[in-house]
Amino acid sequence: MLRVGLTGGIGAGKSTVARRLAERGAVLVDADVIAREVVAAGSEGLAAISDAFGPEVIGADGEMDRPAVASIVFGDPDARRRLDGIVHPRVRARSDELIAAADMPPSTSNGMSCTTIASGSAAFGLVVVVGLDAEERVARLVGARGMAEADARARIAAQADDAARRAAADVWLDNSGSQEDTRRRVDALWDERLVPFQENLRAGRVARSGPLRLVDPDPTWPEQARRLAERIAVAAGERGRGVEHVGSTAVPGLAAKNVLDLQLAVDSMDDADALADALAAAGFPPGPETTADHPEPAAPDPSRWERRHHASADPGRPAHLHVRVHGSPAWTYALRMRDWLRANPDARAEYESLERVAASSDTDPDPTRHVAHRERWFAAADARARTWASCAGWSVT
Known part of the structure; x- marks a missing residue:
């Protein structure tokens, strides 16, 4: 099941988007409704709130006095x-x-759940943020809900700002237009990304x-990689030894x-094989071996360069996941090559020139010569990177 997290600031229109997703067939789990349920009269949650903030936050009817709690927490981060x-x-x-109890009949749209959440979470395959200018x-809030302007501004200020929300967003859904505009955007997201993503998860593909073409550097690549790495780390659990963003991006x-390249470290290839199902459920099913972004040198013992390859099931975010043994030559090589390129502008320029030549070789009558040239460059680059690592005192743990 594809779990989609849906969030947005107060007044952004999250409820409108959630309703449309439910109309298209998503199972909606409304965290706002649940948040009221878990602090209802007589609940353990309400008792904990009373212990934390005093019995005066419970009204005469036994329910939480929401205005009283709001007056305490808004403006007080602690x-x-x-x-x-x-x-x-x-x-x-x-x-x-x-979500576990949801009855998913075959006629509904692929068994997808949409959960409204307060913030981004690694527990979701995708996080959608509904965006609207403050x-x-x-x-x-003032016009539709009758809220006092000062109260509206205080509530908005107490929540995450747009920069934090964008950092959590796999999808930023603009809600600045009409309701019909929003419906069209939600439908496009559903048809073009969510349904194909869920179908890929079901099929394990x-x-x-x-x-794929060479593109200019995108400053959001590291943030995108961070979100994926968090999901991979959660899926790997105790078998994982860390996830790193590697490769050209x-x-x-x-x-x-x-294409984002990520490297998951494990203690053994047995661990790598044991994680196959969990990684697939997290959106990274096993995929066919691809040419490495940074080709690994030939070695007399191929097992030392062994890895398991997975790739993203999300059609909106191409990504490769390389599962390698922590401390192995392949694991070290990927990190050393990345850090050497980061530290050396001349090497970056050489590599980019190499890639641009390769990208223009699609119509070349003999493209193999570019492949051979690329492999020779990387063989020499590996030696240069090793020298740099030794001189710079570079190491990984």
Whole structure:
């Protein structure tokens, strides 16, 4: 099942987007509704809130006095964190229960769940953020909900800002237009990304992609890689020894193919094989071996360069996952080559020139000569990177 996290600031229109996703067939797990359930009268959650903030936050009817709690936590980050520490774990646990219990008849759209969340989470295959300018949100809260302007601004200020939300977003869904505009955007997201993603998960296959071209460096590549790495780390659990962004997209300022390369370290190839199902469920099914972004040198003992290859099932974010033994030559090579290119502008320029020549060789009558030239360059580059690592005192742990 594809789990989609849906978030957005107060007044951004998250409920509108959630309703449309439910109309298209998603199972909606509303964290806002659950958040009220877990602190209802007589609940353990409400008792914990009373212990934290005093019995005066419980009204005469036994329910939480929301205005009283709001007056305590808005404007007080420490109080807000205490409240979140009580509510959020209970919301997550209840959400997991509802998703696990959801009856997914074959006629519904692929068995997809959409959970409204307070912030981005590695537990979701994709996070969608509903975006709207703060001033427009204020206008909607005042006009549509009758909220006092000062209250609206205080609530917006107490939440994450747009920069933090964009950092959590796999998809930024603009809600600045009409409701019909929003419906069209949600439908396009559903048809072009969510449904194909879910179908790939069900089939255990990687997303199909067309020809990949060299593109200018994207400053958001590291942030995109970080989100994927967090999901991979959660899926790997105790068998994982860390996830690193490697390859060309991990080198700032370097033109590259728009594919993220990630490296998961494990203690043994037995661990790598044992993780296959968990990684597939997290959106990275086993994929066919591909030519490495940075080709690995030939070695007399091929087992020392052994890896397991997975790739993204998400059609909107091409990515390769290389599972390698921690400390192995292949694991070390990927990190050393990345860091050497990061540290050496001349080497970056050489490599980019090499890649641009290769990208223009599609119509060459003898493209193999470019492959051979590339392999020779990397063989020499490996020796240069080793020298640099020795002189710079570079090491990995």
